[in-house]
Amino acid sequence: MLAAAIAxxxxxxxxxxxxxxxxxxxxxxxxxxxxxxxxxxxxRGIVVNRQVGLCLLCHSGPFPEEKFQxxxxxxxxxxxxxxxxxxxxxxxxxxxxxxxNTIMPPYYRTEGLTRVAxxxxxxxxxxxEQIEDVVAYLATLRDERAP
Amino acid sequence: xTRAAFLxxxxxxxxxxxxxxxIPLGERKSGYDFMAPETRAMQDDDTANPAMLWxxxxxxxxxxxxxxxxxxxxxxxxxxxxxxxGVAARYPAFNAARARPVDLGERINICRTEQQRATPLAxxxxxxxxxxxxxxxxxxxxxxxxxxxxxxxxxLQAGQDMFTGRQGQLNLSCAQCHDDNWGQKLAGAAIPQGxxxxxxxxxxxxxxxxxxxxxxxxxxxxxxxxxxxYGAPDYINLELYLMWRARGMRVETPAVRP
Numbered sequence: 232m233l234a235a236a237i238a239x240x241x242x243x244x245x246x247x248x249x250x251x252x253x254x255x256x257x258x259x260x261x262x263x264x265x266x267x268x269x270x271x272x273x274x275r276g277i278v279v280n281r282q283v284g285l286c287l288l289c290h291s292g293p294f295p296e297e298k299f300q301x302x303x304x305x306x307x308x309x310x311x312x313x314x315x316x317x318x319x320x321x322x323x324x325x326x327x328x329x330x331x332n333t334i335m336p337p338y339y340r341t342e343g344l345t346r347v348a349x350x351x352x353x354x355x356x357x358x359x360e361q362i363e364d365v366v367a368y369l370a371t372l373r374d375e376r377a378p
Numbered sequence: 379x380t381r382a383a384f385l386x387x388x389x390x391x392x393x394x395x396x397x398x399x400x401i402p403l404g405e406r407k408s409g410y411d412f413m414a415p416e417t418r419a420m421q422d423d424d425t426a427n428p429a430m431l432w433x434x435x436x437x438x439x440x441x442x443x444x445x446x447x448x449x450x451x452x453x454x455x456x457x458x459x460x461x462x463x464g465v466a467a468r469y470p471a472f473n474a475a476r477a478r479p480v481d482l483g484e485r486i487n488i489c490r491t492e493q494q495r496a497t498p499l500a501x502x503x504x505x506x507x508x509x510x511x512x513x514x515x516x517x518x519x520x521x522x523x524x525x526x527x528x529x530x531x532x533x534l535q536a537g538q539d540m541f542t543g544r545q546g547q548l549n550l551s552c553a554q555c556h557d558d559n560w561g562q563k564l565a566g567a568a569i570p571q572g573x574x575x576x577x578x579x580x581x582x583x584x585x586x587x588x589x590x591x592x593x594x595x596x597x598x599x600x601x602x603x604x605x606x607x608y609g610a611p612d613y614i615n616l617e618l619y620l621m622w623r624a625r626g627m628r629v630e631t632p633a634v635r636p
Contacts (some may be wrong), residue, residue, distance in 0.1 A: 281506045281565065285548075298590050299566025327549070334559070336548040344549055346604045351547040 250341055250355055258329055259317030264339070264359035274368025277361055278307070282338070284357070284365065285368065303334060309375030319366050323357075338362060399557045401571055409570040409635055412561075417582070421523060421634040429580035429632030432504070432587045434599060436512025445496025451509070454541060462516040464523075467629050468485020470618040472529050479533050479618050482510050483589060484609065494509060501608035507578045507587045513633030514578065522575065522629060524622040537619025540612060546603030552616075567636070572626035574617065583636065590617055 236253065253260050253357065263269070277284040279294055286292070291300040292307030326335035337344075338356040355364070410418060420426050440451045440458050455461040470479040473488070480488065486509050487498040499506035528532065541552045554566070556572035563569070577590040584592075591613045595605050606612045 297565070300563070301565055302412050302563040303555075303569075334550065336550065344545075344547060345543065346545040347547045348599075348602050348604050351602045356547060 235278030242345060249346060249353075250339055251359055252330040253324065253339075254316075255321060255328065260320040260324060261317040263363055264320070264324070265363050267363065269360070269365070269367035271364070274366070275363035277357070277365050278368060283361070285336075286365075293374070306371065307372055310372045310378050311370040312375060314372045316366050316370050317367050320362065322367060323362055337364075398625075399553060401557060401560070403611040403626065406573060406624070407560075407571055407631065408573055408575050408601065408627060410576070410630060410633065412568040412570045413634075413636060417634055417636055418627050421576075421630070427580065427632065427634055429578070429587055429634065430517075432508040432511040432578070432580075433632055434450050434513050435504065435508035436510070436515075439509050440512060445490065445494035447493060447495040449494050451489065454489075458513060458516055462513045464517050464520050464545050466510075466517040466631060467520045467522050468524065470524075470614055470621065472525060472527075479530060479614055481590075482513060483591075483618050484614070486510060486513070502589060502592060507589065510578050510589070511587060511632045514629065517629040518631060521626050522621055522624050524618065524625055526622060526625075530618070533618055534617050534622055537615035537617070537622075541565065541619055541623075546598070546601035548601050550601045552597065566567050573619045573627055575624055576630035576635070578631070579633040579635055581635050587632065590620070 234289040251264060253264055254262065254310060278286045278292070279297055281288065285299055286307070287294065287300045289303040290300040290305065290307050294300070302363055314322070322335065324339040327334045336356060339359070339362055341353050341355055394469070410421065411422075420428075424430050437458075443450045443453070451458070466482055469482040469485065471485070472478070473480045473485075483501070483506055486506060490496045490499055499509075524530070544551045544554075552572065555569050560569050560571045574590045574593075578587050580587050581593075589609055594613055594616060598605050
């Protein structure tokens with residue numbers, strides 16, 4: 232299912248961009264990767280999209296319309312209450328900076344990877360704009376209870 | 379000899395070193411144990427198991443004379459029900475002429491080219507899968523038993539390194555899902571432990587029979603990692619490690635999976 236889910240992603244033009252520099256302070260990237268605030272509505276679309284965000288392969292969340300969700304990673308409910316936008320940004324960009332053993336893929340790193348398929352070489356999983364959209368959306372998930 | 383070198387030798391001679399995250403032998407489960415009752419029932423009943431169509435084809439192919447030598451499998455091996463009993467449970471096995479392990483599919487093709495003098499069967503072809511399923515069925519219920527000797531060890535180690543190493547754009551290892559997170563759900567589906575007990579098997583997702591190499595390619599694709607060509611030594615090493623990891627578990631060929 233994971234394989235089928237990502238089949239169309241190679242053609243996604245937004246993944247072509249290079250990784251821009253960013254500054255980590257403590258356990259966060261306080262500044263937006265693009266210098267602008269993301270769009271929470273677009274962010275929700277990325278999170279639930281199995282070809283783009285891939286989030287629900289491993290995470291569950293307050294998405295009653297999504298039947299097939301993952302249990303390998305924390306539920307996304309209440310994410311915005313637990314973490315600041317800067318903390319969320321670093322955890323998406325490269326969670327291995329906080330826990331080298333994490334299963335969370337580095338969404339905005341192209342270095343230090345092994346045997347990357349040709350279609351994805353040199354490309355981050357999400358663009359800076361997409362990550363800002365996801366951060367903006369996750370920050371709205373402040374309710375820890377079921378949807 | 380230094381103490382460190384002696385210790386290293388000791389570890390190496392004890393076989394592939396077990397890692398902390400290995401599943402204890404007694405807690406291993408077949409993919410069968412993660413399946414819905416109706417899928418289990420399909421595997422359990424030969425009249426409902428779609429893979430049995432390939433087994434029947436394999437039985438016919440076993441008798442068919444092929445190649446310029448005009449020999450059938452049966453001409454050399456006789457009745458597969460006795461001569462092939464337990465064979466698939468020992469594969470991949472070391473091939474002295476090639477100085478490396480070969481899997482069952484490659485072994486069939488070695489017989490085809492060297493004994494029958496016929497062209498090798500294509501990977502994932504109906505004929506190759508049928509013969510592998512028929513031969514595999516003769517080991518049904520028998521424990522997997524992979525040779526773990528000095529000749530095999532470098533290949534086992536290479537397979538284990540591939541299993542535990544991170545790869546692909548998503549930077550995942552096989553072990554992160556199949557050792558550390560089995561039983562959890564990936565996009566709603568239970569992650570099995572990854573024991574190749576039933577190949578070749580009928581996968582409902584494929585709507586056909588397929589080899590372990592085909593299944594490994596599916597995972598590599600999902601990890602966004604480079605796929606090897608069919609028959610690549612990297613796959614054989616990983617198959618070998620996975621079968622060793624499943625040592626003692628029962629062969630289910632031809633299995634059914636979701």
